[in-house]
Amino acid sequence: MAKKEKVVYKEKVNWKKELSLLPGYIIVVVWIGFTAAFLLWIIGASLSTSREIFSGTVLKFESGIHFENYVSAWKSQxxxxxxxxxxxxxxxxxxxxxxxxxxxxxxxxxxxxxxxxxxxxxxxxxxxxxxxxxxxxxxxxxxxxxxxxxxxxxxxxxxxxxxxxxxxxxxxxxxxxxxxxxxxxxxxxxxxxxxxxxxxxxxxxxxxxxxxxxxxxxxxxxxxxxxxxxxxxxxxxxxxxxxxxxxxxxxGDYGGLFAAVVIVFMPTFLLYIFLSEKIIAGVTGGGIKG
Amino acid sequence: MKKNKAMIVCFILPCLIALAAVYLYPVVRTVLMSFFAIDSVTADMSGWTFYGLGNYSRIFNSSTYRLAMWNMLRIWLVGGIFTLSFALLFAVILTSGIRFKKFFRAAIYLPNVISAVALATMWIQYIYNSDYGMLNRILGAFGLKGVKWLGTDMKFWAMLGAFIFGAVGYYMLIFISGIERIPQDLFEAATIDGANKVQQFVKITLPLLKGIIKTNITFWSVHTTAFFLWSKMFSPIGTESTTIVPVIYLYDTVFGSQGNAARDAGAGAAVGVTLAVIIVLIYAVMNGLLRDDDLEF
Structure with a gap:
C-alpha cells in the first residue's frame, strides 16, 4: 500500500517547486560533475600512454587501451x-x-x-x-x-x-x-x-x-x-x-602512476559504493573521529 | 560476584594496556621531553639535560616555526570560512526537498573515503598540471593564460583549495544532521506567515544550528592542527616555506630533512605540546562560548 502511494507521488512532478530549487541543483551538479570528470580522467589516464597524457588526448584511446600500465604498476613499481x-x-x-x-x-x-x-x-x-x-x-x-x-x-x-x-x-x-x-x-x-x-x-x-x-x-x-x-x-x-x-x-611512467593511483583508491571506493548509506549514518550517528 | 571480578579484570586489561602504551606513557614522556635538551629522539633519559623553557623560546624565535604557525593560521581561517560555508550551503540545498538527495550526499562525501594520498596525487598530477591540467585547460577554453598552480606564488592556495575540496563533505554531513533535527512545523508556520526561504534560513535555521556550528568549528580547528599529509604531498622531497605547517616542522626537526642532518627531539616535543595546548584551548573556548543558550528542541 505504502509503495503504491509512493509511486503515485513520484509521478506528480511539481514543476514550480523544482524550478525554485534549480539554483540548488546547478550548484550541486557542478560540484559533483567536477568530481566525476576528474575521477573519469584519472581512470582514462591509467589506461593511456604517457605521450597521450601529455598531448591531452586521454579519453580518446587512440592507441588502444593500455592495461599494461596496471601490470607495470603492480609488478615493477x-x-x-x-x-x-x-x-x-x-x-x-x-x-x-x-x-x-x-x-x-x-x-x-x-x-x-x-x-x-x-x-x-x-x-x-x-x-x-x-x-x-x-x-x-x-x-x-x-x-x-x-x-x-x-x-x-x-x-x-x-x-x-x-x-x-x-x-x-x-x-x-x-x-x-x-x-x-x-x-x-x-x-x-x-x-x-x-x-x-x-x-x-x-x-x-x-x-x-x-x-x-x-x-x-x-x-x-x-x-x-x-x-x-x-x-x-x-x-x-x-x-x-x-x-x-x-x-x-x-x-617518467605517467600511465603507471595513474594506474597506481587507481589501485590505491579502488578498494575504499568500491566499499563506499556498496556501503555509503551505512558509512554516512555512522559519521553523524556515532561520533566517530573524522 | 567473584566470578564477575575475574571477568572484569580480564576484559578490561587489554584495553588498559593499549591506553597506557600508546597514550598515557607517550604523552607524559613527550611533555617531559619538551623541557629537556635532547638531540636524538632515541636518546636515553640519562642523556637528557634540563633546559627549562629553552625549547619553547627556541621554537618561537625560529622564523621557520613562526612561518609554519602563520601558514596554519591561514589554513584555519581562510580554509575554515570556505569549507564551512560550502558545507552549510550544500547542507541547506540537500535538505530543501531536492531529488536524488542520497546520491548527491554520497557523492559530495566521497573524497573523505578515498585515500588522501591518492586524492592529492590526482590534484597535483592532473588538475594543477601546467601541461595538460584540467584548470589550465578550462582557463584556455575561455581564452585565458594558464597559471603555474604549483609555482611558489600559487602553491599554498593550490594546496588549500585541494584540501577544502576533500574536507567539505564531512562538515556537510554534520550540518545536515543538525538541520534535519529542526522540527518541520517551524518552517511550515513561517511559510504560512509569509517568510521566504532566505528569511527562514536567517531567522530559523542559523539560530537553531548554533550548537552544530560550534561543533564544526571545533572539529575544523582540531583538524587544522594535525595538518600534515597535504603539505607533505605538495612538497614531497624538501620542505618549502610556502607549504610548511607545524607538524611538518616537527617531523623535520625530529627525524631530519633533506640537507639538514641536525636533529632536535626536545624542540620537536615542544612543538607537539604547543599543538596539544592549542587543542585544549579550542575545547575550553568552545565549551565556554554559547554554553548557556544551548537550545532544546
Whole structure:
C-alpha cells in the first residue's frame, strides 16, 4: 500500500517547486560533475600512454587501451607489496581492535567498579590526543627494544583505534536489556561465555559499522606509516604511492602512476559504493573521529 | 560476584594496556621531553639535560616555526570560512526537498573515503598540471593564460583549495544532521506567515544550528592542527616555506630533512605540546562560548 502511494507521488512532478530549487541543483551538479570528470580522467589516464597524457588526448584511446600500465604498476613499481601490506594491516588491525574493545566496552557499560568513570573519560580524552604527542616516545622505545617490522605497525593501528571503537560500542551495549544475561545465568552459563555467545552477536550491526570505519582509517593512514615503516617491505599503500610519485622524475611512467593511483583508491571506493548509506549514518550517528 | 571480578579484570586489561602504551606513557614522556635538551629522539633519559623553557623560546624565535604557525593560521581561517560555508550551503540545498538527495550526499562525501594520498596525487598530477591540467585547460577554453598552480606564488592556495575540496563533505554531513533535527512545523508556520526561504534560513535555521556550528568549528580547528599529509604531498622531497605547517616542522626537526642532518627531539616535543595546548584551548573556548543558550528542541 505504502509503495503504491509512493509511486503515485513520484509521478506528480511539481514543476514550480523544482524550478525554485534549480539554483540548488546547478550548484550541486557542478560540484559533483567536477568530481566525476576528474575521477573519469584519472581512470582514462591509467589506461593511456604517457605521450597521450601529455598531448591531452586521454579519453580518446587512440592507441588502444593500455592495461599494461596496471601490470607495470603492480609488478615493477611494487604496488603489489604495498597493497598486500595495507590489506594485512587493515584486516588484522580491524580484528584485533574488536577483540580488545568489545569486551572492554561491555564491562564498562555493564558493571560498576573502581575506576570505571576514570577509564571512560580516559578513552574520550585519548580520542582527541594528536598523534604528534605520542610518536616520539613510541619511536624511541621501539627502537631501543628493537621492535620493528609489520608487527609494530599492526600493534600501533590496533592500539590507536581502541579508544574510538570502545567508546562507540559502549553506547550499544548500554541499550541491551539485562534479561539476556540473567536468563543465561539461570541456565548456568558463566558471564564471560554469555558475553561471547549472546551479547557480542547482539551488537553485530555496531561492530560492522565501526569495523568499516577502522578499515577505512587503517587503509588511508599515512602519518604513522611514514614514521614507522622503515623499509619498502612493510610500506602500506599511502606511503608507497608517495614513493612512486617521488620516483616519477626518473621513471617518467605517467600511465603507471595513474594506474597506481587507481589501485590505491579502488578498494575504499568500491566499499563506499556498496556501503555509503551505512558509512554516512555512522559519521553523524556515532561520533566517530573524522 | 567473584566470578564477575575475574571477568572484569580480564576484559578490561587489554584495553588498559593499549591506553597506557600508546597514550598515557607517550604523552607524559613527550611533555617531559619538551623541557629537556635532547638531540636524538632515541636518546636515553640519562642523556637528557634540563633546559627549562629553552625549547619553547627556541621554537618561537625560529622564523621557520613562526612561518609554519602563520601558514596554519591561514589554513584555519581562510580554509575554515570556505569549507564551512560550502558545507552549510550544500547542507541547506540537500535538505530543501531536492531529488536524488542520497546520491548527491554520497557523492559530495566521497573524497573523505578515498585515500588522501591518492586524492592529492590526482590534484597535483592532473588538475594543477601546467601541461595538460584540467584548470589550465578550462582557463584556455575561455581564452585565458594558464597559471603555474604549483609555482611558489600559487602553491599554498593550490594546496588549500585541494584540501577544502576533500574536507567539505564531512562538515556537510554534520550540518545536515543538525538541520534535519529542526522540527518541520517551524518552517511550515513561517511559510504560512509569509517568510521566504532566505528569511527562514536567517531567522530559523542559523539560530537553531548554533550548537552544530560550534561543533564544526571545533572539529575544523582540531583538524587544522594535525595538518600534515597535504603539505607533505605538495612538497614531497624538501620542505618549502610556502607549504610548511607545524607538524611538518616537527617531523623535520625530529627525524631530519633533506640537507639538514641536525636533529632536535626536545624542540620537536615542544612543538607537539604547543599543538596539544592549542587543542585544549579550542575545547575550553568552545565549551565556554554559547554554553548557556544551548537550545532544546
Amino acid at each position: 611494487n604496488v603489489s607489496i604495498f597493497f598486500a601490506n595495507s590489506l594485512l594491516y587493515a584486516v588484522v588491525a580491524c580484528t584485533g581492535v574488536i577483540l580488545i574493545s568489545a569486551p572492554a566496552a561491555y564491562v564498562l557499560s555493564r558493571f560498576e567498579f573502581l575506576g570505571n568513570k576514570v577509564m571512560k573519560s580516559g578513552l574520550i580524552v585519548a580520542m582527541s590526543i594528536p598523534s604528534v604527542m605520542i610518536i616520539m616516545p613510541i619511536f624511541s622505545l621501539t627502537t631501543r627494544w628493537n621492535i620493528r617490522g609489520r608487527i609494530l605497525l599492526i600493534v600501533l593501528y590496533i592500539f590507536m583505534n581502541v579508544p574510538s571503537t570502545t567508546v562507540y560500542l559502549l553506547n550499544f551495549f548500554a541499550t541491551l536489556s539485562k534479561t539476556y544475561e540473567e536468563a543465561a545465568a539461570i541456565d548456568g552459563c558463566p558471564p564471560a561465555k554469555a558475553f561471547w555467545i549472546i551479547m557480542l552477536p547482539l551488537v553485530q550491526p555496531a561492530i560492522v559499522t565501526v569495523t568499516i570505519f577502522n578499515f577505512l582509517g587503517v587503509w588511508n593512514e599515512f602519518f604513522m606509516a611514514l614514521i614507522f615503516a622503515s623499509s619498502e617491505k612493510m610500506t602500506p599503500v599511502g606511503v608507497g604511492l608517495l614513493q612512486i610519485v617521488n620516483a616519477m622524475k626518473y621513471t
